Amino acid sequence: MVEEKSDSKSTEKILALLERPEMEEAVANLAELLIAMNESGLLDLLKVLADRGVLESLMKYLMTPDFLRMADKLDKYVHVLEESGEILITEEKARTGIGGLLKAMRDPDVQVGLTKLIKLLKFLGTVKEQ
Amino acid sequence: MNGEKVLVVGGGAGGLLVSNLLVGDGREVTLVTNNPEHYFQPANLFIAFKGESPESYKRSVESLLDPKVRLILDKLSKLDLGNRTALTERGKRLEYDYVIVAAGARMDYNSLPGMKENFEMFGDYYSSPEAAVKVWNTVSRMKNGKLIIGVPDLIIKCPPAPHKGVFLAAEFFKKEKRDVTVELLYPSPHIYTEAELAKTIESKMKSFSNIEYRTSFLIDSVDKDRKVVIGMNGEEIKYDALVLIPFHKGPEIDVNPAEARDDDGFIKVDKRKLNITSYDDAFAIGDCNNAPTSKTGVAAHLGAFVVWKRINGRNAEYSGRTNCPLITDDEAIFVISDYDHKPVGQRFSRLKRLMEDLFVAMYFPSLRYPRKFEPIFDVYFNATEPNILGEKGW
Numbered sequence A: 001m002v003e004e005k006s007d008s009k010s011t012e013k014i015l016a017l018l019e020r021p022e023m024e025e026a027v028a029n030l031a032e033l034l035i036a037m038n039e040s041g042l043l044d045l046l047k048v049l050a051d052r053g054v055l056e057s058l059m060k061y062l063m064t065p066d067f068l069r070m071a072d073k074l075d076k077y078v079h080v081l082e083e084s085g086e087i088l089i090t091e092e093k094a095r096t097g098i099g100g101l102l103k104a105m106r107d108p109d110v111q112v113g114l115t116k117l118i119k120l121l122k123f124l125g126t127v128k129e130q
Numbered sequence B: 001m002n003g004e005k006v007l008v009v010g011g012g013a014g015g016l017l018v019s020n021l022l023v024g025d026g027r028e029v030t031l032v033t034n035n036p037e038h039y040f041q042p043a044n045l046f047i048a049f050k051g052e053s054p055e056s057y058k059r060s061v062e063s064l065l066d067p068k069v070r071l072i073l074d075k076l077s078k079l080d081l082g083n084r085t086a087l088t089e090r091g092k093r094l095e096y097d098y099v100i101v102a103a104g105a106r107m108d109y110n111s112l113p114g115m116k117e118n119f120e121m122f123g124d125y126y127s128s129p130e131a132a133v134k135v136w137n138t139v140s141r142m143k144n145g146k147l148i149i150g151v152p153d154l155i156i157k158c159p160p161a162p163h164k165g166v167f168l169a170a171e172f173f174k175k176e177k178r179d180v181t182v183e184l185l186y187p188s189p190h191i192y193t194e195a196e197l198a199k200t201i202e203s204k205m206k207s208f209s210n211i212e213y214r215t216s217f218l219i220d221s222v223d224k225d226r227k228v229v230i231g232m233n234g235e236e237i238k239y240d241a242l243v244l245i246p247f248h249k250g251p252e253i254d255v256n257p258a259e260a261r262d263d264d265g266f267i268k269v270d271k272r273k274l275n276i277t278s279y280d281d282a283f284a285i286g287d288c289n290n291a292p293t294s295k296t297g298v299a300a301h302l303g304a305f306v307v308w309k310r311i312n313g314r315n316a317e318y319s320g321r322t323n324c325p326l327i328t329d330d331e332a333i334f335v336i337s338d339y340d341h342k343p344v345g346q347r348f349s350r351l352k353r354l355m356e357d358l359f360v361a362m363y364f365p366s367l368r369y370p371r372k373f374e375p376i377f378d379v380y381f382n383a384t385e386p387n388i389l390g391e392k393g394w
């Protein structure tokens, strides 16, 4: 005979779950959580988020090739920002004059840094207000 | 409604999606599948190399179907395209206005001497969660020596899955501080079929001290007594454990006319419209068809949407889009390509690994409620189209 589906399987599963001793505490916890979420407006926010239109808009905002690429490298950007931020916010005692600048220019790292700065300036110059 | 009787064959990703989509239009949908359970195949990797339980990645087909779909748990044995009829193994005769075959690929262990015995001994992570448990039983007990993952043929599901296995196994042995080397035997000249992506994967493999690989290695046979894999050039490689990726063939259905299938049994389709060659009321989606793209869940998913729209008179086409993740424990890349574009350049990142985790979490609900998930997936697929990501890659 050909086996066809029955509807009772999921009901059986739910009943079995309800009979578990941990269930009482879990349900009480859930009810408390629901009340708190309702009072704080979080439940309403979730309802909006579960609506596919809002989720779709959110995805459209986040899912662009540029955003995806940037998000992909966020850990690297954070590293660069953290390191350079530390330099920016720390009080600097040393002073550099023309002589010091010329000397620093012999440092290969400074040379690479300068190249990057020039590239950045060149790019900034091409950015137009959109 | 005209064309209201729809027959779907196979309760995998493609069959479940297309059934749920079409029944939502008010059609009379019957799904015939020979396995009451649907399991998430990519999770075989987590079972085989992380020891995870198969139960978390299984659901009953019934629970993933709209209750309005009529489910028949039986094997479809005959399909007569000319007469629009089908016959199940237990003798049920079915008629249809439209048929959609989504019966997946059949694993074949008989095309290579020694493969069947090897499968019985070590299992694999392609055929079933149970076979993946067998792999874990070996991997978790290995203290030293060499685990080989061998790829005899390139027409396989999720082409980067052999590499995923290599990375996950190597990471397991590294964490456990066990002296086991993992070696990949690969038939093409590069470590991945596409040369650019191969470079990215190769350099990741080189960053592991316990991964080795051989390219252009064509496996001829396996000698289980001497524990060697023998290459077509006569070269012999010794192993302590061996996982072979099985050959893939078309499903076991007697299709009339026989010309509807290619030499390996895959169902011949128009690669964009996905209708079975010469029929406009019959379609084949996912792993069971011969479309010249990778056999992936994404192809089955997109194929289901194309067929649903075409049956509703819309002019949808399948672009050949793939989106196979290649994961390590904490990073990933996606093999993104289509019929007109080779895979786009990628870098391994944690974001992609996180996105893969999100895809896994959405897997079962997205099968059950495809219309809800369509806009979300569409946004992702559109933003990551190969021609949009372009030279810059991702």
Ligand SMILES: Cc1cc2nc3c(=O)[nH]c(=O)nc-3n(C[C@H](O)[C@H](O)[C@H](O)COP(=O)(O)OP(=O)(O)OC[C@H]3O[C@@H](n4cnc5c(N)ncnc54)[C@H](O)[C@@H]3O)c2cc1C
Pocket: B009, B010, B011, B012, B013, B014, B015, B032, B033, B034, B035, B040, B041, B042, B043, B044, B045, B074, B075, B076, B077, B102, B103, B104, B105, B125, B126, B127, B157, B158, B161, B251, B252, B253, B285, B286, B287, B288, B295, B296, B297, B298, B299, B300, B323, B324, B325
């Ligand atoms: C290790 C591994 C990792 C993977 N990773 C990914 C990944 O990361 N991303 C991705 O997109 N894809 C991945 N895939 C591929 C993906 O799982 C498959 O491409 C996808 O499941 C194909 O779906 P399908 O519906 O075509 O076939 P299947 O899901 O295989 O379903 C076919 C169904 O048809 C039934 N059936 C077969 N013959 C008959 C018959 N005669 N009568 C009735 N029923 C029949 C079967 O029982 C089965 O239920 C991976 C696969 C593996 C093995």
